[in-house]
Amino acid sequence: MDLTTHPYRSVLYIPGSKERALEKAQTLSTDAIIFDLEDAVAPDAKAEARETLAKALKAGGFGKRAKVVRINALTTEWGNEDVRVLKDAGADVFLLPKVNTPTDVDALADLLGPQMPIWVMMETPVSVFNAREIAAHAQVTGLVAGTNDLTKDLGCRTRADRLPLMTSLQMIVMAARAARGVVAIDGVYNRFRDGEGLKAECEQGRDLGFDGKTLIHPAQIDVTNTAFAPTQSEIDLAERQIAAFEECHASGQGVAVVDGQIVENLHVVAAQRTLAKAAAIQELAAE
Numbered sequence: 001m002d003l004t005t006h007p008y009r010s011v012l013y014i015p016g017s018k019e020r021a022l023e024k025a026q027t028l029s030t031d032a033i034i035f036d037l038e039d040a041v042a043p044d045a046k047a048e049a050r051e052t053l054a055k056a057l058k059a060g061g062f063g064k065r066a067k068v069v070r071i072n073a074l075t076t077e078w079g080n081e082d083v084r085v086l087k088d089a090g091a092d093v094f095l096l097p098k099v100n101t102p103t104d105v106d107a108l109a110d111l112l113g114p115q116m117p118i119w120v121m122m123e124t125p126v127s128v129f130n131a132r133e134i135a136a137h138a139q140v141t142g143l144v145a146g147t148n149d150l151t152k153d154l155g156c157r158t159r160a161d162r163l164p165l166m167t168s169l170q171m172i173v174m175a176a177r178a179a180r181g182v183v184a185i186d187g188v189y190n191r192f193r194d195g196e197g198l199k200a201e202c203e204q205g206r207d208l209g210f211d212g213k214t215l216i217h218p219a220q221i222d223v224t225n226t227a228f229a230p231t232q233s234e235i236d237l238a239e240r241q242i243a244a245f246e247e248c249h250a251s252g253q254g255v256a257v258v259d260g261q262i263v264e265n266l267h268v269v270a271a272q273r274t275l276a277k278a279a280a281i282q283e284l285a286a287e
């Protein structure tokens with residue numbers, strides 16, 4: 001699996017303790033799974049969840065879905081043991097919660113070795129201030145917004161328009177883009193039976209530049225996959241922009257016009273990105 005071109009529209013949290021959910025995940029059309037050992041697992045269930053998850057990962061069956069393991073923070077009594085048990089179980093990525101600085105990432109990188117990609121939960125005010133340095137860490141390939149913890153730590157209200165979180169969300173996207181090759185995944189939508197609210201929040205996250213959204217329930221997958229995929233009209237436009245630019249370029253002009261709007265080389269780069277994303281989604285869907 002090429003993790004750099006893999007789509008991350010839908011990224012579903014699954015409690016590592018729930019065998020039924022682990023089994024069900026093998027049939028769900030989610031682009032990635034976060035196997036959670038942190039907040040979704042009660043303290044008394046942590047040790048058993050770790051073993052259940054290691055067994056499930058070793059048994060396989062998760063197909064083309066990217067497999068991300070969220071361990072407990074290394075400052076907790078469980079974090080180090082999570083790494084020891086899960087390190088060679090078959091995860092594609094490790095996700096570290098409650099990060100504040102790149103030094104926190106170094107501590108996990110030392111335990112995992114240099115080959116394992118690391119995603120970081122961006123869920124403390126300090127992490128947001130350090131977003132650029134965290135995203136620039138050599139082993140970091142993804143930033144995940146932890147909007148529940150951020151809301152708690154900021155002491156802000158939960159609003160449908162997420163205005164109180166906007167600075168943090170934009171800092172996360174900016175840090176990921178400044179680092180290049182780092183994916184940015186939006187936070188969860190807690191009202192998991194409210195499809196309309198989820199759709200609006202997905203579209204907001206997509207418009208901000210996120211690659212996808214973290215989810216807590218299978219019912220959220222389809223809405224999210226649709227929101228974060230290029231539409232057919234976006235694909236058609238991208239193809240026409242590329243063709244028009246190539247034609248103009250061949251005749252020595254630097255700017256084309258499509259549907260009354262200019263197309264320069266930077267628009268062509270964006271159009272190529274749209275087509276690459278559509279192709280990656282199609283490839284993922286193919287058996």
Ligand SMILES: CC(C)(COP(=O)(O)OP(=O)(O)OC[C@H]1O[C@@H](n2cnc3c(N)ncnc32)[C@H](O)[C@@H]1OP(=O)(O)O)[C@@H](O)C(=O)NCCC(=O)NCCSC(=O)C[C@H](O)C(=O)O
Nearest residue numbers: 013014015020021024039040123146147148149216217218
């Ligand atoms: C929220 C839930 C507790 C709801 O569970 P439940 O009441 O069992 O839901 P349903 O009866 O509707 O379930 C229907 C079937 O779907 C399966 N299921 C449910 N959730 C999942 C899931 N996440 N992954 C896979 N499969 C799932 C059930 O097993 C049922 O299957 P079947 O038997 O075939 O009918 C529950 O959805 C849940 O636990 N969700 C995950 C919660 C979680 O992971 N929380 C932690 C992450 S959020 C977070 O921490 C973000 C961040 O850190 C921050 O700070 O913001």
Ligand SMILES: [Mg+2]
Nearest residue numbers: 123146148149
């Ligand atoms: Mg959290």
